[in-house]
Amino acid sequence: MSLQLVVGQSTNPAAAASTAADKPTLSSLFCRQSIERIAPGSAVFWEGDAAKNIFEVVEGTLRAYRILNDGRRVILGFVRAGDLLGVSLRGHYLYTVEAITPVEVRRLPKHRFDSLSEREPHLNEQLFSKLCDEMAAAQDQMVLLSRRSAEEKLAGFFLLMARGQVQKRGMIIELPMTRLDIADYLGMTIETVSRTITKLAGCGVIATVGRHSIALLTMNALVALAGGELENPSFQEAYRRRHAMA
Amino acid sequence: MSLQLVVGQSTNPAAAASTAADKPTLSSLFCRQSIERIAPGSAVFWEGDAAKNIFEVVEGTLRAYRILNDGRRVILGFVRAGDLLGVSLRGHYLYTVEAITPVEVRRLPKHRFDSLSEREPHLNEQLFSKLCDEMAAAQDQMVLLSRRSAEEKLAGFFLLMARGQVQKRGMIIELPMTRLDIADYLGMTIETVSRTITKLAGCGVIATVGRHSIALLTMNALVALAGGELENPSFQEAYRRRHAMA
DNA sequence: CGCTACTTTGAAATTTTTCAAAGCTTGTGG
DNA sequence: CCACAAGCTTTGAAAAATTTCAAAGTAGCG
Numbered sequence: 001m002s003l004q005l006v007v008g009q010s011t012n013p014a015a016a017a018s019t020a021a022d023k024p025t026l027s028s029l030f031c032r033q034s035i036e037r038i039a040p041g042s043a044v045f046w047e048g049d050a051a052k053n054i055f056e057v058v059e060g061t062l063r064a065y066r067i068l069n070d071g072r073r074v075i076l077g078f079v080r081a082g083d084l085l086g087v088s089l090r091g092h093y094l095y096t097v098e099a100i101t102p103v104e105v106r107r108l109p110k111h112r113f114d115s116l117s118e119r120e121p122h123l124n125e126q127l128f129s130k131l132c133d134e135m136a137a138a139q140d141q142m143v144l145l146s147r148r149s150a151e152e153k154l155a156g157f158f159l160l161m162a163r164g165q166v167q168k169r170g171m172i173i174e175l176p177m178t179r180l181d182i183a184d185y186l187g188m189t190i191e192t193v194s195r196t197i198t199k200l201a202g203c204g205v206i207a208t209v210g211r212h213s214i215a216l217l218t219m220n221a222l223v224a225l226a227g228g229e230l231e232n233p234s235f236q237e238a239y240r241r242r243h244a245m246a
Numbered sequence: 247m248s249l250q251l252v253v254g255q256s257t258n259p260a261a262a263a264s265t266a267a268d269k270p271t272l273s274s275l276f277c278r279q280s281i282e283r284i285a286p287g288s289a290v291f292w293e294g295d296a297a298k299n300i301f302e303v304v305e306g307t308l309r310a311y312r313i314l315n316d317g318r319r320v321i322l323g324f325v326r327a328g329d330l331l332g333v334s335l336r337g338h339y340l341y342t343v344e345a346i347t348p349v350e351v352r353r354l355p356k357h358r359f360d361s362l363s364e365r366e367p368h369l370n371e372q373l374f375s376k377l378c379d380e381m382a383a384a385q386d387q388m389v390l391l392s393r394r395s396a397e398e399k400l401a402g403f404f405l406l407m408a409r410g411q412v413q414k415r416g417m418i419i420e421l422p423m424t425r426l427d428i429a430d431y432l433g434m435t436i437e438t439v440s441r442t443i444t445k446l447a448g449c450g451v452i453a454t455v456g457r458h459s460i461a462l463l464t465m466n467a468l469v470a471l472a473g474g475e476l477e478n479p480s481f482q483e484a485y486r487r488r489h490a491m492a
Numbered sequence: 493c494g495c496t497a498c499t500t501t502g503a504a505a506t507t508t509t510t511c512a513a514a515g516c517t518t519g520t521g522g
Numbered sequence: 523c524c525a526c527a528a529g530c531t532t533t534g535a536a537a538a539a540t541t542t543c544a545a546a547g548t549a550g551c552g
């Protein structure tokens with residue numbers, strides 16, 4: 001089994017701080033690689049391919065997915081500009097990554113990264129730090145998928161997509177993926193996704209802006225719908241109350 | 247945001263191979279630490295605690311979970327003997343870990359690991375390799391959670407719990423967790439879990455053996471129910487067929 | 493302009509959740 | 523050693539939500 005990464009921009013201040021002036025950084029490594037363009041619908045690599053390259057996404061959005069035996073598709077995540085892609089300790093990619101929009105990536109052969117990181121331990125550190133964010137993101141998705149109602153899932157999804165942008169009332173977020181992509185990401189049917197978006201728009205919580213963006217109107221309602229993740233010191237108490245334990 | 251790990255035993259041959267004779271290994275580090283016992287229901291650490299230690303589970307089973315604002319609990323994973331626990335690059339634990347059965351752990355202060363791993367790059371490598379398995383496990387859980395029907399989820403759960411054991415007809419797997427734990431792990435209600443187990447037992451696919459173990463009777467049916475993950479080269483085709491794309 | 497692919501909507505069927513209550517197990521105290 | 527309490531599990535029935543099947547509506551592209 002191999003390590004698979006879809007690593008987001010490090011939201012980690014320490015990672016940025018450790019970027020010493022002269023030493024090669026993760027991004028400086030990629031900067032020297034030429035840009036490859038990938039058309040919408042084309043794959044960067046396939047599940048099962050030998051994992052020989054690491055990619056940095058320069059532009060565009062992609063989907064990472066697996067297809068199950070029964071033909072269903074499970075989208076494990078969306079990959080955006082600034083994300084790393086396809087890091088794997090060895091072996092094969094665990095999922096297919098496909099462009100949703102026109103995409104630009106830089107490719108770095110894995111063996112090259114490996115030999116460099118041997119001499120430059122801080123490169124590994126940076127990668128580790130990215131992994132940090134990645135594990136956190138994976139866990140957040142589990143929480144999202146654990147939600148029972150369609151409204152909660154969609155609300156959580158919109159907030160996830162709004163991450164990294166200034167969150168203000170009326171902010172518009174881009175949704176380059178199709179409704180089917182969203183459905184396969186959240187584990188629901190395309191019809192339920194569509195109906196739920198319609199419903200949320202009807203409530204005035206969001207407003208659709210064309211097919212591929214929505215405006216977040218009432219953030220409070222959205223956060224409330226999403227169940228407001230953790231951050232509550234009295235969580236244990238609340239849980240006990242709910243299940244009438246003691 | 248910090249890295250959080252619940253790392254399984256490496257199923258990775260290379261990791262074992264790189265365990266050179268004289269150099270300290272991950273497990274040799276922990277071996278020198280004294281064993282701490284944790285009673286069922288007690289926490290090893292809490293979500294939000296400063297992440298000062300890494301733990302190795304020697305014995306028993308634990309649950310890693312978050313509590314949402316609305317009081318719901320989401321179980322992010324079950325932790326078993328041989329797993330590492332609480333690795334975090336810095337900052338705070340992202341979830342609470344609580345013993346289900348009587349548990350034994352060894353504690354290693356994080357700063358100790360950090361200073362050691364600076365001198366011993368291969369320690370980092372081992373950790374990285376563990377991360378490998380962890381990311382794969384996280385993705386597998388996403389796939390599990392994406393499933394729509396209760397039967398699929400349970401079937402997938404049983405197969406997950408059977409991992410690492412010889413899979414033969416009639417094999418018995420231990421389920422030390424409660425039905426509520428399973429429900430919170432799979433994102434369903436305790437009643438649905440109970441009903442589904444009853445139904446699967448009625449079909450002869452499994453048989454309950456007391457409260458905390460079940461026998462897997464017809465593996466084929468179980469795998470079929472679980473949707474049989476990937477491994478199918480014609481996946482793309484199957485998917486296209488399903489959605490009538492070209 | 494007319495495909496083609498994507499999205500929305502409708503209605504029935506199915507599944508899951510919810511609310512309620514009864515059945516088991518286990519451990520403790522009499 | 524039995525009885526009881528507490529916690530966990532199972533079962534039932536109604537309510538609610540999602541899925542499924544079907545069809546109509548839209549948007550973008552050649």
